[in-house]
Every structure is written in C-alpha cells, then in structure tokens.
Amino acid sequence: MILVVGGAGYIGSHLVKELVETEEVIVLDNLSTGHREAVDQRAVFVKGDLGDKEDLDMIFSSYPIKAVMHFAAYSLVGESVVEPAKYYQNNVAATLTLLQTMMKYKVKNFIFSSTAATYGIPDVEIIDETTVTSPINPYGRSKLMIEQILADFRNAYGLNYVVLRYFNAAGAHGSGEIGESHNPETHLIPIVLQQLLGTREKIAVFGSDYDTHDGTCIRDYIHVTDLANAHIRALEALLTGKKSAEVYNLGNGLGYSVKEVIETCEKVTGLKANVEMADRRAGDPARLVASSEKIFGELGWKAERNLEQIIATAWEWHQNQKF
Numbered sequence: 001m002i003l004v005v006g007g008a009g010y011i012g013s014h015l016v017k018e019l020v021e022t023e024e025v026i027v028l029d030n031l032s033t034g035h036r037e038a039v040d041q042r043a044v045f046v047k048g049d050l051g052d053k054e055d056l057d058m059i060f061s062s063y064p065i066k067a068v069m070h071f072a073a074y075s076l077v078g079e080s081v082v083e084p085a086k087y088y089q090n091n092v093a094a095t096l097t098l099l100q101t102m103m104k105y106k107v108k109n110f111i112f113s114s115t116a117a118t119y120g121i122p123d124v125e126i127i128d129e130t131t132v133t134s135p136i137n138p139y140g141r142s143k144l145m146i147e148q149i150l151a152d153f154r155n156a157y158g159l160n161y162v163v164l165r166y167f168n169a170a171g172a173h174g175s176g177e178i179g180e181s182h183n184p185e186t187h188l189i190p191i192v193l194q195q196l197l198g199t200r201e202k203i204a205v206f207g208s209d210y211d212t213h214d215g216t217c218i219r220d221y222i223h224v225t226d227l228a229n230a231h232i233r234a235l236e237a238l239l240t241g242k243k244s245a246e247v248y249n250l251g252n253g254l255g256y257s258v259k260e261v262i263e264t265c266e267k268v269t270g271l272k273a274n275v276e277m278a279d280r281r282a283g284d285p286a287r288l289v290a291s292s293e294k295i296f297g298e299l300g301w302k303a304e305r306n307l308e309q310i311i312a313t314a315w316e317w318h319q320n321q322k323f
C-alpha cells in the first residue's frame with residue numbers, strides 16, 4: 001500500500017487518480033487546502049495531520065505501507081515571506097515527524113514534492129539539477145531544508161528517496177472530475193480562465209519591465225497529469241531498487257511569458273481577456289525554465305502535454321467546476 005500525504009490537494013489528487021489503477025492507496029490529508037471530493041473513491045481516506053504522531057502511528061501500524069509520497073505543503077511564495085513560521089512548521093517540522101515515523105516503522109521509500117523555488121534567481125537560461133540552489137524566500141528554503149534532511153537520512157538510516165522539483169503545475173484531469181481549486185486563487189492560468197468566464201473583472205500582469213522578450217515573466221508550465229506520471233515512474237524506480245537517492249526537475253523545457261499564456265488562453269477559448277499592466281510581484285524571478293533531460297535519460301519520463309492542452313483541460317474544468 002502507498003501512503004499519499006496531501007492526496008486531496010491539487011497535484012496529490014491527480015497522482016492518486018493514476019496510482020489507484022495499479023496500487024492500493026491510502027490518503028492522509030487535513031483538508032486545510034485540499035478537497036475530500038477530489039480523492040478517488042478507490043483510495044482509503046484518513047482526515048488527519050502529517051505532524052500528528054497519533055494519526056501517523058494509527059496509519060503505519062494498521063496498513064502495510066511500502067512507500068510514502070508527500071504532497072502536503074503550503075506553497076505560496078508571497079505568504080511564506082509574511083508567515084514564515086507557518087511554512088517552517090508545516091513544510092519542515094511536520095515533515096520531519098513524518099520521516100521519523102517512517103523510520104520507526106521501517107518504511108524506507110519516500111517521494112518528495114519539491115519546487116523550482118529552490119533555485120532562487122538562477123543565472124542560466126535552462127535550469128538543470130546541477131544548477132546552484134539558492135532560494136530567495138521561506139517557501140523555497142523550507143523545501144530545500146527537507147531535501148538536505150533526506151540526504152542525511154539516507155546516510156544515517158538508509159532512506160531511499162526521489163525528490164521531484166516541479167516547475168509550474170497547471171491543467172486538469174482529462175475526465176473533468178478534478179482540477180485546480182485554490183481559495184484564494186493566485187496562479188496565472190486559473191486566474192485568466194476565471195476572468196474569461198466572467199467571475200473576475202480583470203487580470204493584472206505583474207510586471208512588464210522584466211529582461212525578457214516582451215517584458216513579462218517566463219515560466220515552464222507542466223500538465224498536472226504529466227507530473228502525476230513522473231511520480232509513478234519515480235515510485236517504480238524506488239520499489240525496484242533502481243534508484244535510491246535522486247533529484248529530478250519536472251518541466252516541459254519550454255518557457256512562455258505571461259502575455260503568451262494570456263494569448264494562448266484567448267486562442268483556446270475564443271474569448272478576449274480584460275488585461276491591465278501592474279507592478280511587479282515581490283519574489284518573482286524573471287525566468288524559470290527546466291531541463292528535464294535527467295529524468296528522461298534515467299526513467300524515460302517526459303512531459304507529453306503542451307501549453308494548449310494544459311489550458312484546454314483547465315478550461316473544461318473551470319467551466320464545470322465541481323468543488
């Protein structure tokens with residue numbers, strides 16, 4: 001059985017939907033940002049907290065867990081600057097409790113959701129896993145701290161792990177049953193689509209004077225189902241002993257500016273967006289684009305869905321949003 005912590009969240013719920021096809025799955029989620037309806041009915045669901053030793057003891061003593069996948073984190077850069085304690089408490093301290101409990105029950109396989117935010121403001125066009133990590137906000141630091149803890153747990157306790165550094169997750173499940181639903185929403189693609197649906201008056205473009213071809217920030221958008229599939233590959237590699245301590249970037253390898261994303265949303269929907277230029281948002285690097293060559297070379301994974309497909313699935317979801 002696989003324990004998916006944070007399996008009711010946006011990315012976790014998409015992973016669970018793929019994983020239940022081949023594995024027995026138990027989800028632990030406190031529903032602070034996740035949605036109970038997002039969890040596939042084939043998975044066992046436990047409402048509880050990853051920092052709560054009693055919840056964890058109950059799960060590890062009741063179910064034969066062979067690996068843990070950990071998606072349960074706060075992930076808003078701006079919020080992390082204002083409320084660092086919240087980020088270090090949940091993303092670091094509670095995760096450490098989870099890891100210690102895994103060691104207590106001799107569960108040695110772990111997949112960790114990390115982030116492009118660990119790189120800070122990189123001085124290269126395309127970021128690979130050898131690019132220096134130098135996060136510029138508490139969110140990025142909280143993720144990098146766990147990456148460092150994992151390496152120490154490997155050396156001391158024989159923990160096997162794969163770290164996956166996501167770039168910009170977007171899109172929705174092809175079934176239309178689950179998709180992105182944050183409250184408040186801060187991410188670009190859902191905000192643009194909500195404006196096109198008329199539930200938002202306008203879209204503010206945060207900064208048009210960046211050193212990029214059109215002055216707006218460039219990001220590498222990756223479909224959430226592609227992300228989910230990368231986790232399945234990583235899990236197979238851990239369970240077959242092929243990998244024991246690796247870090248992989250997950251992106252498309254293509255950068256799109258904020259303006260290009262808005263234009264693609266207009267193209268996919270056939271609607272015209274109401275856009276205004278605004279000030280830069282604190283903590284936004286100008287450009288974050290991944291090389292995912294390493295995971296392609298080692299595990300055969302690559303992103304299969306392009307920006308139009310990402311937006312088309314998100315559009316399906318937002319038009320008929322279930323939660």
Ligand code: UFG
Binds near residue numbers: 217
């Ligand atoms: N943007 C706007 N207007 C909006 C919302 C976003 O112009 O209303 C811009 C942002 O400034 C940024 C781009 O659109 O340039 C993408 O912003 P998102 O908020 O969608 O995504 P981020 O790149 O800020 O954040 C994502 C993840 C984080 C992760 C980060 C790594 O959501 O968890 O990538 O840098 F930390």
